[in-house]
Amino acid sequence: MSTFIRDPQFQGQTKEKLVSAHANKLVEQAIKDHFDHWLSGSPDLGKQLIEHFIVKAEERLSRRQQKEVSRKSATRKLRLPGKLTDCSLGDASGTELFIVEGDSAGGSAKQARDRKTQAILPLRGKILNVASASAEKLRANQELNDLMQAIGCGTGENYNENSLRYEKIIIMTDADVDGAHIASLLMTFFYRQTPKLIENGHLFLAMPPLFRITQGGQTYYAKDEAHKDEIINEQLSSKTKIEISRFKGLGEMPASQLKETTMCPEKRNLLKITVPNLDCLETNSMKSKPMTRLEVDKTVDTLMGKKT
Incomplete structure (x- = not known):
């Protein structure tokens, strides 16, 4: 395969490997579907090809004196997860x-x-x-x-x-x-x-959302019981029938509703995960005392069940 890439990034000074993040996607988009089709029709040849890749990978690892890396790890580096x-x-x-x-x-x-x-x-x-x-x-x-x-x-x-x-x-x-x-x-x-x-x-x-609330031609989504009650009490009329359904899981939610409520950037709600004051030092103040990294680690251990 011959490609032209703007501002390529290589591994090490010897430039033995292209490591540009977007290059992996370009190559995958060009060959993945065709290669998957060929593999499904030629399983025996596919096994031989995988064995060949494994052998070559082990040879490269041996030359670089990285004997601690297993064959399985080397094979995984050759491609993205199939799922x-x-x-x-x-x-x-x-x-x-x-x-x-x-x-x-x-x-x-x-x-x-x-x-x-x-x-x-x-x-x-x-x-x-x-x-x-x-x-x-x-x-x-x-x-x-x-x-x-x-x-x-x-x-x-x-x-x-x-x-x-x-x-x-x-x-x-x-x-x-x-x-x-x-x-x-x-x-x-x-x-x-x-x-x-x-x-x-x-x-x-x-x-x-956990609930879908429908009244007439209007549909509302609630994230929990409290939000559901708030919508019913403040936004809906008691004179018209209200239909409430609970989502059992994302797999049972129609794709159109999943897109509208959870995946569409213009309509969804995302919560950014942060660790406040992660690198700060302890203070002597009794008000809003910041947590040190060690304290955060201990909190995670306690919440996630690690025996200390």
């Missing part, structure tokens, strides 16, 4: 990755999304609780590895803002207790592994 439905925009600016729970919600989100700017990554249920998990379990967790592979920025000291594949990372879960738990696990993961992602304002929480 990721990417957007078509080549640059990270203006793009969004929606992290959703399960294939059902993922299917509705794929129909509701803006294909140009919005990508979808479904997760299988509740992810690993990184506040109490060992480093070995964290490295072996496929769901979290796929998540970071899709985001592209790396973790810990290896975090690279320039490699971030999306401008906004949006956690979109059901508006119930289980959804809140999944969102908490994800926020804990990002706080532990990519704190700069939060500090730089990239992490958001979608606020899907």
Whole structure:
């Protein structure tokens, strides 16, 4: 494949690898569908091709004296997670990755999304609780590895803002207790592994409605019981029948309503995830005493169930 890219970025001084974030999207958009079609029709050749890639990857890793990297890790670096439905925009600016729970919600989100700017990554249920998990379990967790592979920025000291594949990372879960738990696990993961992602304002929480309220030709959406009562008491007439329905999950919400209430930038409500006063020092003031990083860490450990 021959391509021309403006302002390319390469890895290291030897320039052995192109690392421009938008280049990955351009290549994927050009070959992914055709390659997937070929693989489905030629599974045996596909297995041989994968084995060839693995061997070559191991040879490169050996030459670079990186024997600690496993074959599985090397293979994952060659492509994005298969369950990721990417957007078509080549640059990270203006793009969004929606992290959703399960294939059902993922299917509705794929129909509701803006294909140009919005990508979808479904997760299988509740992810690993990184506040109490060992480093070995964290490295072996496929769901979290796929998540970071899709985001592209790396973790810990290896975090690279320039490699971030999306401008906004949006956690979109059901508006119930289980959804809140999944969102908490994800926020804990990002706080532990990519704190700069939060500090730089990239992490958001979608606020899907819990109720749909209809009276006549008007439809209202409420985020919780209190909001529902407020709408009924202050905005609706008692003379006309009021119909109230509760959403059981994002997967059961029609794509048109999911787009209108949760994914459309002009109509949705997003909550930016922040850690206030993360880097400040302790003070002697008794009023609004700021939290140190250590205190924040201890709070996260307590809330997420780590034994101390």
